[in-house]
Amino acid sequence: MLIELRHISKTYRVGEIDIPALRDVTISIERGGFLAIMGASGSGKSTLLNVLGCLDRPTGGEYRLDGEEVGRLSSDALARVRNRKMGFVFQNFNLLTRTSALENVELPLYYGIPCTREERRRKALALLDRVGLSDRIDHHPSQLSGGQQQRVAIARALVNDPPLILADEPTGNLDSRAGADIMRIFKELNDEGITLIMVTHEPDIAACAKRTIHMRDGEVT
Amino acid sequence: MNAVVTVRIAMRALQRNKGRSLLTALGIIIGIAAVIAVVGVGQGASVSMKDQISTMGSNLVMVFPGSQRTGGFRGGSGTQQTLTAEDGDAILKDCPYVAAMSPIVRTGAQIVYRENDWATSIQGIGTGYLPVRSWDLASGEPFTENDMHTGVRVCILGQTVVDQLFADDDPVGKMVRIRNMSFRVIGVLTRKGSAAFGQDQDDTILVPWTTTRRVLQNSPFNNVNQLLIGLTSMDTLAQAREDIAGILRQRHRLAPGAEDDFTVIDMTEITQTITKVSSLMTVLLAVIASISLVVGGIGIMNIMLVSVTERTREIGLRMAVGARRRDILLQFLVEAVALAGAGGILGIVLGIGAALTVAQVNHWPVLISPGSVLLALSFSAGVGVFFGFYPAWRAARLSPIESLRHE
Numbered sequence: 001m002l003i004e005l006r007h008i009s010k011t012y013r014v015g016e017i018d019i020p021a022l023r024d025v026t027i028s029i030e031r032g033g034f035l036a037i038m039g040a041s042g043s044g045k046s047t048l049l050n051v052l053g054c055l056d057r058p059t060g061g062e063y064r065l066d067g068e069e070v071g072r073l074s075s076d077a078l079a080r081v082r083n084r085k086m087g088f089v090f091q092n093f094n095l096l097t098r099t100s101a102l103e104n105v106e107l108p109l110y111y112g113i114p115c116t117r118e119e120r121r122r123k124a125l126a127l128l129d130r131v132g133l134s135d136r137i138d139h140h141p142s143q144l145s146g147g148q149q150q151r152v153a154i155a156r157a158l159v160n161d162p163p164l165i166l167a168d169e170p171t172g173n174l175d176s177r178a179g180a181d182i183m184r185i186f187k188e189l190n191d192e193g194i195t196l197i198m199v200t201h202e203p204d205i206a207a208c209a210k211r212t213i214h215m216r217d218g219e220v221t
Numbered sequence: 222m223n224a225v226v227t228v229r230i231a232m233r234a235l236q237r238n239k240g241r242s243l244l245t246a247l248g249i250i251i252g253i254a255a256v257i258a259v260v261g262v263g264q265g266a267s268v269s270m271k272d273q274i275s276t277m278g279s280n281l282v283m284v285f286p287g288s289q290r291t292g293g294f295r296g297g298s299g300t301q302q303t304l305t306a307e308d309g310d311a312i313l314k315d316c317p318y319v320a321a322m323s324p325i326v327r328t329g330a331q332i333v334y335r336e337n338d339w340a341t342s343i344q345g346i347g348t349g350y351l352p353v354r355s356w357d358l359a360s361g362e363p364f365t366e367n368d369m370h371t372g373v374r375v376c377i378l379g380q381t382v383v384d385q386l387f388a389d390d391d392p393v394g395k396m397v398r399i400r401n402m403s404f405r406v407i408g409v410l411t412r413k414g415s416a417a418f419g420q421d422q423d424d425t426i427l428v429p430w431t432t433t434r435r436v437l438q439n440s441p442f443n444n445v446n447q448l449l450i451g452l453t454s455m456d457t458l459a460q461a462r463e464d465i466a467g468i469l470r471q472r473h474r475l476a477p478g479a480e481d482d483f484t485v486i487d488m489t490e491i492t493q494t495i496t497k498v499s500s501l502m503t504v505l506l507a508v509i510a511s512i513s514l515v516v517g518g519i520g521i522m523n524i525m526l527v528s529v530t531e532r533t534r535e536i537g538l539r540m541a542v543g544a545r546r547r548d549i550l551l552q553f554l555v556e557a558v559a560l561a562g563a564g565g566i567l568g569i570v571l572g573i574g575a576a577l578t579v580a581q582v583n584h585w586p587v588l589i590s591p592g593s594v595l596l597a598l599s600f601s602a603g604v605g606v607f608f609g610f611y612p613a614w615r616a617a618r619l620s621p622i623e624s625l626r627h628e
Contacts, residue, residue: 055541055621076545083543094538094625098237110226111543156542 001064002163002195003029003052008061008071010047010218021047022058023218031163034186034196036206039215045199046168048215052197053086053166054078066163083112087157091169093149095141095156101128102137105155112160127155131185147178154185158194165189167198171205183208227548231555234532241524242560248520249564249604250571252513253597257572260506260593262579265586267499273415274491280320280455281353284308284448284465287482302444303473303482306347306430309448312468313349318461320453323350324445326433332426333398334386341382343399343426345433345445353451361393361408368429372436377408381424400437404428458487514600517564518608525557525612536616537624550617557609558602565601569594 010022021044029035039045050056051063054070057078063071070081082088087108095104105124109115128137131151141149150170157165167186171179187208190196198209206212214221235242286304306324313322326345331338344350348366351357361377368375376397383392392406413422434440452461462485469483529536536549544552573589580587 050622053541055625076547079540079543079545082541088541090625094534094541096535096538099233103233107539108542110230111539111545111548114223160543 001028002031002033002066003027003197004062004064005052006062006064008048008051008058008063010044010051010056011059020218022051025061025218025220027213027220029195029197031195032190032193034190034208034210035198036209036212037197037199037215038201038203038206038212040201043215044218045215047218049166049168049197049199053088054081079111083108084160084162086162086164086166087154087160089150089153089157089165089167089170091172093141093146093153093173095149095152097142098140100138100140101133101144101152101155104141104152105159107156108160123159124155127158128152130158131155145178146174147181150174150178150182151185154182158189162194164195164197167196169200170198171200171202179205227551227555228559231552231559234552234556235559238528242563245521245524246517246560246564246567248517249514249561249601250517250568252510252517253565253568253601254572254575255513256506256510257569257589257593257597258575258579259509260503261573261576261587261589262585263499263502263506264590264593265576265580265588267495267502268588269586270495271492274488274495280452280488282450282452282458282461282465282485282487284312284450284469285484285486286444286446287480287484302442304445304448304469305443306445307443308469308472309347309445309450311472312448312450312465315468316461316464318452318454318457318464319450321349321353321451323347323353323449324430325350325447325449326430326438327446328433328437330399330437332382332386334392334395337386339382339385341379341424341426343428343433343437345428345430345437346449347430349451350427350449353449356413357411358408359411360391361406363408364427364429369431372432373429374402374404374432374436375407375429376404377410377427378406379410379423379425379427380412381421382426383409399426399428402436455489458489462487510600514604517601518561518604521557521560521605522608522612525553525609526615528556529553529612529616532616533619533624533627536619537621537627540619540621541625546617549619550613553613553616554606554609557613558605561601561605561609562598565598568601569597572597 005025005027008022008025009020012019012021025048037045037048047056051058054065054073058071061071062069065081066085070078073081096107102121102124105127106120109120109123125134125137128134131154133148133151133155136144136148141152144152170182170186174182183205186196186198196209198205200206284304286302309322309324313319323346328343328345329340330343331340346364347369348364351363358377359380363377364375376399378392386392386397387395392409395406396403397406398404410423410427415421428437430445434443450465452458465485466481470481473482475482539549576587576589579585
């Protein structure tokens with residue numbers, strides 16, 4: 001298993017009141033899995049993704065990622081896990097403005113294992129080629145369409161060769177054709193053995209996944 | 222993440238916002254430029270003043286006649302006529318610390334050579350004058366001891382006078398007219414340049430003091446405007462001053478407790494005054510510099526805080542892809558230091574340029590010391606660290622989840 005969540009809970013404290021965002025979530029995801037998480041807003045699906053993405057620590061339960069307990073790691077150690085083990089794809093792309101596609105893809109390499117400028121460039125070029133943007137490497141995000149920007153984001157997520165990709169509404173800001181392109185790339189990546197976890201509220205996007213879970217009031221139903 | 226990469230990331234961030242980076246650094250640029258320029262001009266002025274004081278001759282002591290008291294009123298310095306050349310001779314003879322002495326009698330006159338004329342100052346001097354002022358002749362001969370007794374009409378010209386009266390002729394041996402009397406030029410002084418307070422020292426004519434008194438001023442008395450005294454060494458200055466005062470009081474028959482009828486001035490007083498003025502200027506400059514640097518630093522802090530807010534999403538993203546808190550802290554700190562440092566460098570360049578322009582236009586001496594440049598640079602970098610830390614710390618403290626959601 002790549003991911004094992006056991007009795008994960010997450011409670012936010014607002015003033016005197018505890019607000020449970022996740023209650024007793026237990027799921028496992030095998031290597032090469034493709035999981036879609038669905039649910040209404042406020043159902044806890046984003047919180048779950050944040051915990052899975054090591055951006056947030058659960059208040060209770062165990063989270064084993066790739067055999068390592070990561071639920072209680074320090075923030076520096078979590079940063080390292082995020083850098084080495086996973087890539088993120090966001091709804092709003094989150095590319096650096098006024099920065100070329102190539103440099104955007106190179107970004108995670110600056111925080112990872114030290115490598116030379118040539119290595120960075122070579123890796124980033126290979127990935128941009130893979131998402132079909134080898135003719136757009138010097139374009140800034142504002143010069144790219146939404147679909148192209150999301151493909152740059154996918155290349156960025158892949159640049160450290162992570163076993164896991166986390167996507168938060170990856171097609172939410174795209175038209176259906178661009179969305180279909182993104183899903184085709186996801187499927188290819190999944191076929192190569194990369195594990196994908198995707199939050200969406202569109203059933204036809206979720207249909208691309210091998211497995212779908214639904215969330216409601218912080219619980220998996 | 223190593224230092225080179227951190228610096229590169231920070232530099233890229235600044236490049237993305239060139240216009241704003243420049244405006245942000247402007248406070249530092251102007252502050253540093255002002256300091257460098259003013260310090261350059263100030264140091265240049267102080268050094269050239271000291272140089273010029275040393276051109277007056279070293280080991281100098283000057284004695285001036287005192288003021289005259291008539292009833293309840295005191296005249297200005299030199300109104301008393303009591304200081305004589307004989308006083309000077311006595312000092313030279315009786316004070317072991319005195320190496321040379323020259324009385325000085327000052328007057329002014331129009332000097333004519335053929336069709337040229339020129340108004341200048343005339344200094345009646347003794348044979349000790351040139352050695353005491355360590356002033357050499359460019360050509361010709363100095364006055365002899367004999368010239369001091371015979372009232373002979375000879376003169377030595379300063380370079381400015383030569384320039385004004387003699388085109389290409391060699392002045393030595395020529396006759397010039399002073400107050401309608403013919404004087405033979407027996408020598409020409411070397412160029413001395415301007416004195417500490419700007420007078421042209423070369424705009425002068427030297428004449429034996431007796432000739433000045435008897436012939437030009439038509440006076441039978443031996444009182445003089447000044448005694449110029451050269452000491453054997455500055456180490457014995459205090460004793461020499463005491464001896465000189467003692468000799469003069471005795472010769473002038475001043476009762477114990479009576480006021481001196483003369484004034485003794487030595488060069489250390491003038492040097493001390495200049496040092497005092499220039500150190501006061503340095504303190505003032507330091508205050509202005511610190512104020513401008515603090516203002517510049519606050520400008521940098523302000524923009525860095527805005528930048529952190531604006532780039533919250535970028536910070537969140539960097540954290541999501543693996544940046545640790547200290548990577549973010551360092552990135553923003555390096556940005557602030559780079560802004561301040563680059564501002565400092567630009568300011569230094571601008572300041573040196575301004576100082577050189579001032580030097581060119583006003584013919585002021587300018588001295589840019591490497592020390593002040595280095596100090597300015599390290600100060601501006603320090604300002605960057607100090608004022609950049611708070612915004613950087615704010616950036617590093619952000620939560621990645623909230624930052625990514627920030628609109």
